[in-house]
Amino acid sequence: MDEKKKVIFSGIQPSGNLTIGNYLGALKNWVKLQDEYDCYYCVVDLHAITVRQEPKELRRRTLEVLAIYLAAGLDPEKNTLFIQSHVPAHSEGAWLLNCFTYLGELGRMTQYKDKSQRYGDSISAGLLNYPVLMAADILLYNADLVPVGIDQKQHLELTRDIAERFNKLFSPTFNIPEPYIPETGTKIMDLQEPTKKMSKSADNPNSYILILDPPDVIRKKISRAVTDSLGTVKYSDEQPGVKNLMTILNALTGMTMEQIEKKYEGQGYAQFKLDVADAIVTELEPIQKRIKEILDDKEYLENIYKKGAEKANYVASKTIRKMQKKIGFIPR
Ligand code: TYM
Numbered sequence: 001m002d003e004k005k006k007v008i009f010s011g012i013q014p015s016g017n018l019t020i021g022n023y024l025g026a027l028k029n030w031v032k033l034q035d036e037y038d039c040y041y042c043v044v045d046l047h048a049i050t051v052r053q054e055p056k057e058l059r060r061r062t063l064e065v066l067a068i069y070l071a072a073g074l075d076p077e078k079n080t081l082f083i084q085s086h087v088p089a090h091s092e093g094a095w096l097l098n099c100f101t102y103l104g105e106l107g108r109m110t111q112y113k114d115k116s117q118r119y120g121d122s123i124s125a126g127l128l129n130y131p132v133l134m135a136a137d138i139l140l141y142n143a144d145l146v147p148v149g150i151d152q153k154q155h156l157e158l159t160r161d162i163a164e165r166f167n168k169l170f171s172p173t174f175n176i177p178e179p180y181i182p183e184t185g186t187k188i189m190d191l192q193e194p195t196k197k198m199s200k201s202a203d204n205p206n207s208y209i210l211i212l213d214p215p216d217v218i219r220k221k222i223s224r225a226v227t228d229s230l231g232t233v234k235y236s237d238e239q240p241g242v243k244n245l246m247t248i249l250n251a252l253t254g255m256t257m258e259q260i261e262k263k264y265e266g267q268g269y270a271q272f273k274l275d276v277a278d279a280i281v282t283e284l285e286p287i288q289k290r291i292k293e294i295l296d297d298k299e300y301l302e303n304i305y306k307k308g309a310e311k312a313n314y315v316a317s318k319t320i321r322k323m324q325k326k327i328g329f330i331p332r
Contacts, residue, residue, distance in 0.1 A: 009143035011042035014061035016200030021188035025149030050126040071290035082308030089316035093136030135159040140316040170326040191225040194240035222277040233264035
């Protein structure tokens with residue numbers, strides 16, 4: 001029965017064009033979970049505005065991310081797919097939880113430290129409070145599991161701390177969620193600087209492969225990916241560029257690292273890179289076609305996000321009322 005299924009929550013920010021990092025670290029794994037779990041997948045537009053967004057672009061990208069969810073294989077009948085700002089409980093919950101989160105905890109978040117360096121003087125308070133909004137996202141649905149790439153692990157640990165604190169201060173209210181980090185594709189690295197995470201906000205387009213990059217662009221970017229002068233396909237920390245391309249190939253084809261090493265033994269990098277590019281194109285081409293079809297049918301998209309918001313609103317506002325009652329607010 002549905003009620004017994006464990007709950008999953010995850011989201012992606014519509015803050016840039018999605019990369020193959022988002023696909024392999026998150027989306028591809030979400031699709032595998034949809035039969036077994038009660039899944040909530042959200043387009044987290046409230047998170048996106050922690051850095052400046054052009055309103056028109058934000059609108060376009062929000063719908064595009066939802067279309068990508070669907071095109072990647074998330075079934076709207078099985079999953080609750082919605083847009084974060086359509087469910088006011090996320091903002092409300094974030095405020096409540098902000099009052100049970102310490103400034104010191106937020107200042108220690110690696111992503112905040114990185115981004116605040118990048119944006120210099122114009123860091124919004126939202127950027128600091130961002131992980132609290134993420135905690136609200138997860139706790140409002142009493143999620144058991146949160147499938148994310150490893151870069152989000154620290155935020156999830158903070159979510160657990162906040163939930164435990166609230167439960168202890170009042171009485172058991174929240175489930176303590178577990179991260180659900182895939183074995184493969186956990187962290188796809190930048191193609192130009194393979195010691196850095198591949199990010200949709202990188203300045204150099206050769207650093208990333210976008211889900212919507214055309215095949216010829218994908219092939220060009222992979223051929224330009226930084227490797228090394230050793231010339232052997234080996235899964236080693238000394239060869240971060242090669243290691244990253246192997247991770248991508250493994251996540252896409254299921255070939256093990258040993259199988260990949262063996263296949264390209266004594267061959268240099270040329271064929272290896274051609275095959276990595278081919279694997280990406282083979283995976284993404286049908287998805288790209290579906291994304292375009294879905295985006296052409298705005299009514300279909302609207303039906304999905306409206307239905308999703310309705311279900312999410314129902315569940316999340318129940319949790320808000322529970323929180324308010326425990327905190328000591330007068331019931332409405
Ligand atoms: P975001 O939008 O940066 O990334 C979305 C998902 O993609 C994963 N990811 C990667 N995985 C592997 N390699 C990479 N290079 C890579 N880049 C991104 C991320 O780990 C993430 O799973 N704070 C979140 C969004 C969020 C959220 C949530 C997630 C908001 N509320 C609640 C889970 C639960 C974020 O910025 O993800």
